[in-house]
Amino acid sequence: MEKDQHSIGQDNRRWTRRTVLKQAAAVAGAAFLPRFASAATEIPIGVVVGLTGAAADYGRDALRAFELVADRVNLSGGIKSLGGAKIKLLVADHQTDLRVASSETERLITRENVLGILGWAASGPARVGSEVGERYQVPSIDTSVDYKLTERGLKYFYRAAINTRQTCNRGVEFVQEMEKTQGAAVKRVAIVHEDLAYGTGAGDLFKEAIERVGRWQLVDRVAYTAAKLTEATGIVNKLKAQNVDVVFQASYPADGILIQRAMKQLRLDLVANVHPAGAPPNLQYVGNLKSDANYVITTLGWTSSMAERLPAGAKATVDEYTKRYKVAVQDQAGYSLSAAAAMVAALSRIKSLDRAELWQAIDKIDLSFGQDPNVIIPFGIKWDEKHDNAKAQAVVTQILGQQLVVVSPKDLALQAPVVPAPSWNKRG
Amino acid sequence: MEFSPSVIGQMLFTGALMGSIYGAVAMGFSLIFGVAKIINFAHAGVVLWVMYGVLVAVRSGVAHPYVAGLVAIPLCYVIGHGVQRTLMARVSAMSDDMQIIYTFGLLLVLTYMAQFFFGPDVHFLPSSGLAVEFGGVVLQVETIIAGALALGSALALHAFLSRTWLGKAIRASADNRRGATLMGLDVVRLSRVAMALSFALAALAGTILVTVTTFYPLRGLELAVLAFVIVVLGGMDNVFASFVAGVLIGMFEALGTLLFSPSIAHMAIYAMIFAVLLVRPQGLFRRRATK
Numbered sequence: 001m002e003k004d005q006h007s008i009g010q011d012n013r014r015w016t017r018r019t020v021l022k023q024a025a026a027v028a029g030a031a032f033l034p035r036f037a038s039a040a041t042e043i044p045i046g047v048v049v050g051l052t053g054a055a056a057d058y059g060r061d062a063l064r065a066f067e068l069v070a071d072r073v074n075l076s077g078g079i080k081s082l083g084g085a086k087i088k089l090l091v092a093d094h095q096t097d098l099r100v101a102s103s104e105t106e107r108l109i110t111r112e113n114v115l116g117i118l119g120w121a122a123s124g125p126a127r128v129g130s131e132v133g134e135r136y137q138v139p140s141i142d143t144s145v146d147y148k149l150t151e152r153g154l155k156y157f158y159r160a161a162i163n164t165r166q167t168c169n170r171g172v173e174f175v176q177e178m179e180k181t182q183g184a185a186v187k188r189v190a191i192v193h194e195d196l197a198y199g200t201g202a203g204d205l206f207k208e209a210i211e212r213v214g215r216w217q218l219v220d221r222v223a224y225t226a227a228k229l230t231e232a233t234g235i236v237n238k239l240k241a242q243n244v245d246v247v248f249q250a251s252y253p254a255d256g257i258l259i260q261r262a263m264k265q266l267r268l269d270l271v272a273n274v275h276p277a278g279a280p281p282n283l284q285y286v287g288n289l290k291s292d293a294n295y296v297i298t299t300l301g302w303t304s305s306m307a308e309r310l311p312a313g314a315k316a317t318v319d320e321y322t323k324r325y326k327v328a329v330q331d332q333a334g335y336s337l338s339a340a341a342a343m344v345a346a347l348s349r350i351k352s353l354d355r356a357e358l359w360q361a362i363d364k365i366d367l368s369f370g371q372d373p374n375v376i377i378p379f380g381i382k383w384d385e386k387h388d389n390a391k392a393q394a395v396v397t398q399i400l401g402q403q404l405v406v407v408s409p410k411d412l413a414l415q416a417p418v419v420p421a422p423s424w425n426k427r428g
Numbered sequence: 429m430e431f432s433p434s435v436i437g438q439m440l441f442t443g444a445l446m447g448s449i450y451g452a453v454a455m456g457f458s459l460i461f462g463v464a465k466i467i468n469f470a471h472a473g474v475v476l477w478v479m480y481g482v483l484v485a486v487r488s489g490v491a492h493p494y495v496a497g498l499v500a501i502p503l504c505y506v507i508g509h510g511v512q513r514t515l516m517a518r519v520s521a522m523s524d525d526m527q528i529i530y531t532f533g534l535l536l537v538l539t540y541m542a543q544f545f546f547g548p549d550v551h552f553l554p555s556s557g558l559a560v561e562f563g564g565v566v567l568q569v570e571t572i573i574a575g576a577l578a579l580g581s582a583l584a585l586h587a588f589l590s591r592t593w594l595g596k597a598i599r600a601s602a603d604n605r606r607g608a609t610l611m612g613l614d615v616v617r618l619s620r621v622a623m624a625l626s627f628a629l630a631a632l633a634g635t636i637l638v639t640v641t642t643f644y645p646l647r648g649l650e651l652a653v654l655a656f657v658i659v660v661l662g663g664m665d666n667v668f669a670s671f672v673a674g675v676l677i678g679m680f681e682a683l684g685t686l687l688f689s690p691s692i693a694h695m696a697i698y699a700m701i702f703a704v705l706l707v708r709p710q711g712l713f714r715r716r717a718t719k
Contacts, residue, residue: 195691221689222689222690223691224689228650228690230446230449230641231442231446234439234681234686235685237438238429238685240435242430253550254552254642254643255642257550261552261555265555265568266438267566284550288550288552288642290554
């Protein structure tokens with residue numbers, strides 16, 4: 001038998017040029033297909049958080065929460081709607097560096113073919129990382145708090161955390177409530193803030209909210225550079241000269257400590273000193289100031305003292321987290337549990353590993369507090385038109401007995417608020 | 429705003445006391461520039477490490493901050509002597525820009541070593557709670573002691589440099605290194621003494637700062653900028669003028685804070701430095717060199 005002049009093998013299989021080209025095309029085609037399309041045993045979800053750098057504390061807390069939820073899902077048989085596929089978290093460290101946040105987000109999307117992203121647990125990296133996600137149309141759920149993140153009209157970016165607009169507004173509302181319920185007389189208020197993005201943003205939001213109230217006189221807005229603040233009696237002296245009743249303050253721990261200490265030194269007695277998260281929830285604040293930190297009020301989405309009032313499922317999640325990682329659930333971990341819960345709920349509604357389908361599922365998320373045990377932040381997750389979490393409600397906490405204690409809303413409150421705060425001369 | 433006497437008094441006293449502390453940070457920086465002609469940014473790193481040293485001593489219950497400072501000052505003097513013999517020995521021979529790169533690099537090493545060993549957290553020593561009150565002015569005892577120690581050290585250093593043989597020799601080597609050598613002065617040894625004194629002043633500054641402010645590793649970089657700004661204002665190689673310039677900066681900061689805000693006050697300070705460099709590059713308190 002005359003051998004075909006194009007055959008290249010000696011076996012029974014005939015390797016014609018056409019066969020080789022077909023095989024090569026098939027191999028090349030498979031290589032270029034997104035990895036998740038070939039098998040549905042794993043669902044690649046990107047996690048971009050800061051595990052090093054200035055926001056490392058937040059990043060580590062976020063990663064712990066994401067892992068806890070993913071492990072829970074995987075141990076209970078994976079995502080049922082996807083044939084029991086397991087969630088595979090692909091973790092990248094953005095190092096609290098904007099350039100790295102951008103490149104790592106892009107790497108997870110283009111090389112690891114992640115279906116969606118959980119992150120960035122820091123406002124700066126979230127700003128750039130979310131832009132990358134938007135470019136590739138990858139849905140993401142973030143846990144950063146800067147209110148400006150959701151004011152950019154991004155289509156694929158969602159935020160599970162409570163934001164600074166919510167915490168600032170709640171702080172101002174709370175003082176109004178105290179006027180009515182406690183008879184606290186408020187006439188003159190001031191805003192004190194550090195002059196970077198967090199403080200300036202909070203200062204703007206406080207100003208807007210105070211202007212809406214109308215009847216208070218905003219006597220001063222004091223901006224300072226946190227890194228250059230060696231002592232704060234100058235700031236407090238100015239507040240005292242203006243007889244302020246309430247100070248709305250946005251500080252980091254180092255400067256917050258100095259200002260509080262100067263308030264004590266100059267005996268600046270206030271009806272209330274209200275922070276939108278910032279310094280007071282930080283362990284360093286009470287750790288350094290001890291009892292001088294008492295009566296400071298802060299509005300935030302989560303504090304570990306809330307655990308006692310949680311629904312049973314959410315309480316079990318907090319206990320499991322604490323037992324597994326040997327640390328208390330901080331606010332970033334709480335937000336991240338919510339973000340992961342939203343991602344899991346969306347995955348449970350899709351039929352194929354398709355980013356567009358996941359985005360549509362995320363967009364329709366509506367989880368209630370108590371319904372999903374992973375949601376420990378009151379009162380659930382549902383997106384508003386900006387993709388902020390409309391169900392997240394800031395709680396008001398006050399440092400009492402050197403502990404951050406929830407004082408509002410009533411159903412989560414452990415103690416009644418102490419407003420007006422006792423004068424410095426009457427404190428022990 | 430009500431500018432009552434107590435408000436103005438508070439502003440003046442706090443400004444002067446904090447300015448004295450700033451001056452204490454800058455004096456060592458100025459001294460080493462005057463004698464060794466080195467812009468030693470690492471000086472702020474030494475201040476930072478003393479702050480951590482005092483903190484460790486206090487938190488471990490070993491010593492009161494001032495007692496820890498009393499140990500730190502001679503210890504730093506000895507270390508400074510050693511540093512000038514080793515790490516800084518070749519710096520004088522470097523070009524000005526290489527000196528800046530070298531000492532700034534050293535500052536970064538000291539800052540990030542502090543971050544490695546102590547973490548990025550903020551630290552703060554609890555105050556005694558004792559205060560002096562007069563006419564509505566309230567001054568914390570630690571701030572008064574810090575200001576007094578800073579002023580005392582400035583006067584003592586001024587007396588040392590102007591009244592003692594060693595001080596005069598140091599000034600002579602600062603004014604004219606070649607002339608001093610020809611007169612038989614051991615300028616290398618004098619540089620070591622100056623560096624040792626500079627380290628001792630860093631120890632004093634660190635001790636008093638730790639009692640009045642919060643700190644964390646990156647504070648070192650801020651202190652370096654502060655010291656540089658003060659010595660530029662006072663005159664690069666005039667130690668006592670650096671102290672006076674520190675007081676001026678403190679007063680200016682307090683006044684700016686009262687009238688505007690701390691952010692604007694700091695901006696104004698840098699604008700003032702720019703103006704001084706433009707109009708009197710030799711500094712506010714130094715006579716222009718005669719030809």
